[in-house]
Amino acid sequence: MACERKEETMDVRAYAAMAAGDELVPWSFTRRDLGAHDVAIDITHSGICHSDIHRVREEWQSQVFPIVPGHEIIGLVTAVGDGVSRFSVGQRVGVGVYIDSCRECENCLSGEGNYCEKGMIETFAGFEKDGVTPTQGGYSTGIVVDENYVLSVPEGLDSAAGAPLMCAGITVYAPLERFGAGPGKRVGVVGLGGLGHLAVRFAKAMGAEVTVFSHSLNKREDALELGADHFVYSDDSEHMESLSKSLDIVVNTVSAPLDPAPYLSLLGLGGVLVFVGISGQPYPVNAFDLLNQRRMIAGSTIGSVAQLQQMLDFAAEHGVEASVEVISASDINAAYERVINSDVHYRFVIDASTF
Numbered sequence: 001m002a003c004e005r006k007e008e009t010m011d012v013r014a015y016a017a018m019a020a021g022d023e024l025v026p027w028s029f030t031r032r033d034l035g036a037h038d039v040a041i042d043i044t045h046s047g048i049c050h051s052d053i054h055r056v057r058e059e060w061q062s063q064v065f066p067i068v069p070g071h072e073i074i075g076l077v078t079a080v081g082d083g084v085s086r087f088s089v090g091q092r093v094g095v096g097v098y099i100d101s102c103r104e105c106e107n108c109l110s111g112e113g114n115y116c117e118k119g120m121i122e123t124f125a126g127f128e129k130d131g132v133t134p135t136q137g138g139y140s141t142g143i144v145v146d147e148n149y150v151l152s153v154p155e156g157l158d159s160a161a162g163a164p165l166m167c168a169g170i171t172v173y174a175p176l177e178r179f180g181a182g183p184g185k186r187v188g189v190v191g192l193g194g195l196g197h198l199a200v201r202f203a204k205a206m207g208a209e210v211t212v213f214s215h216s217l218n219k220r221e222d223a224l225e226l227g228a229d230h231f232v233y234s235d236d237s238e239h240m241e242s243l244s245k246s247l248d249i250v251v252n253t254v255s256a257p258l259d260p261a262p263y264l265s266l267l268g269l270g271g272v273l274v275f276v277g278i279s280g281q282p283y284p285v286n287a288f289d290l291l292n293q294r295r296m297i298a299g300s301t302i303g304s305v306a307q308l309q310q311m312l313d314f315a316a317e318h319g320v321e322a323s324v325e326v327i328s329a330s331d332i333n334a335a336y337e338r339v340i341n342s343d344v345h346y347r348f349v350i351d352a353s354t355f
Contacts, residue, residue, distance in 0.1 A: 009033060010040055013355040014140035015329050016066040020058035023333045026355070027066060029136065031144045032128070036083035039150050041093060045326075046138035047072025047163040048348040050194070050255065053336050055125045060280075063125050070138025071097045071123040072166040074159045075352070084147045092159070094151040094312065095143060096166040097302045099123050099135065113149075114302050139332070141355050151308050154316035161321035164194065164347040165312060167302065168322065172199035172251060173311040174303035175274040176206060179249050183207035186247045188266060190234070191254035192219045192226075195276060197346040198322060199251050200226045205318035211247065213263070222345070234262070241265070245293060253277045260297065264289040272296040322347045328354040 009030050016027035034040050052069035054060050073095040077087050087093060100121035101113035108116050121129065124137030137143075153162060172195055181187050187208040189199045196212070203210045204227040211230040212223035220231040232239055245268040252258060254277045261284075263273055271293065275283075289295065303311065315321065323346045327335055335348045 010142050010144060012140045012142045014068045014136070015332055015355060016068045016136075016139070017056035018066045020056070020063065020065065022056075024056065024069075024139070026329075027068070029068075031142060032133070034079060034081055034144055035146075036081040037147050038081045038144050039077055039084060039087050039093065039147050040079040040142065040144050041073070041075040041095065041150075042078050042142050043073055043075040043138055043140060043352040045074045045159045045163040046070040046140075046350045046352055047167065047322075047324075048332070048335055048339065048350065049164075049167050050339055051167075052137075053339060064134050067125050067134075068136035068139050069124055070140070070350075071095070072163045072168070072349075073123070073138035073143065074153055074163045074166070075142070078142070080147070086147050087150060087152070092153040094153050094162070094166050094308075095123060095138065095145050095149070096151065096170065096308055097123055099145050099149045100129060111306055112304050114304055138352075139329070139350060139355070141352055149305055151305070151312055154313055157312065157316040158321055160326050160349045160351075161324050162312070162315070163349050164198070164322035164324065165315055165320075166308070168194050168347060169198050169202070169315065169320075170303040170308050170311050171195055171276050171301070172253065173202050173314070174307055175251060175276060175298065175300040176202055176208075176249070177307070177310075178300065179272050179274065179298075181206045181208045181249055185209070185249065186211070188213055188247045188250035188263070189228070190214075190250060190252040190258070190263060191277065192216075192223055193253065193342060194322075194344070194347045195253035197222075197226055198320070199253055200228050201320045202315075204228070205314070205320050208249075211243075237262075245269075247271060249274065251276060255279055257281045258283065260285055261289055264295055264297075267293060267295045269293050270296070272298050274298045274300055276300055322349075324349045326351055330354065
């Protein structure tokens, strides 16, 4: 592919939290210089993930401020380094949750950089490889990323509806693919939010029979419209008990505390309950629930770069996109409150031209 080198630095406009718990405000800063293997990207769309809120409110761990959140990024290449071979100026690309890894540990060498033993370098709220320079995310007009951590966005995939796939999409796609969701498989999805609605769409596109479990009866219509075959009100204990041993895979997408026992009971022989939602609290597990039917509990976090590309190509081929509400940068703080109150169907995406 043709290469173009841009020598000048990239000055960007952004929205940042200047201290823990602060509302996000306009902020300008300069991205690092374009290296030989870097890609400079003008961001067009940036998704809002609940983890963005956790980070800027310092709910998971201490952070270095200011923080520019955002790891669901789609944009256009404006320049590439001299050594870049995979991308060209004008190409539509994406960036997800991480932008580098050690590239030396067993997991990285096996292509699983998202499980880097030294810790993947996150797109924001982390540090570059020098251990000093903070990484800043996609709530900005541009970003510079090593080509090995940049994805090609297929034609036919809408930029706004595709942005949440970079985190929410891969978060549910990876375990569905890993545990064999497909024709003849029965998949349960716990929760119908930003993650859950994509889990339904991906599982159906893979050919599985899908059941949605929710504490909210008003989610029934949405679940069926998204393609679910069945909807179960999870507070109906009799209905839940009647479904014993009826599923092969259950994906828990909710971030609220949850008792695994009722969902483990849904699994037949060798079934797996996968956690992708994070409550921040321990889950009580009775070993007999696992011994019965040789059940398993698993965890999964995003996916490798190769799997991200596989997921994007699959989504484009099968028409899997997020249901989104596109907002202006000035609406970010209000959107955060709406996310916390589950008042979004199903993801917010920022129009980056408004930064």
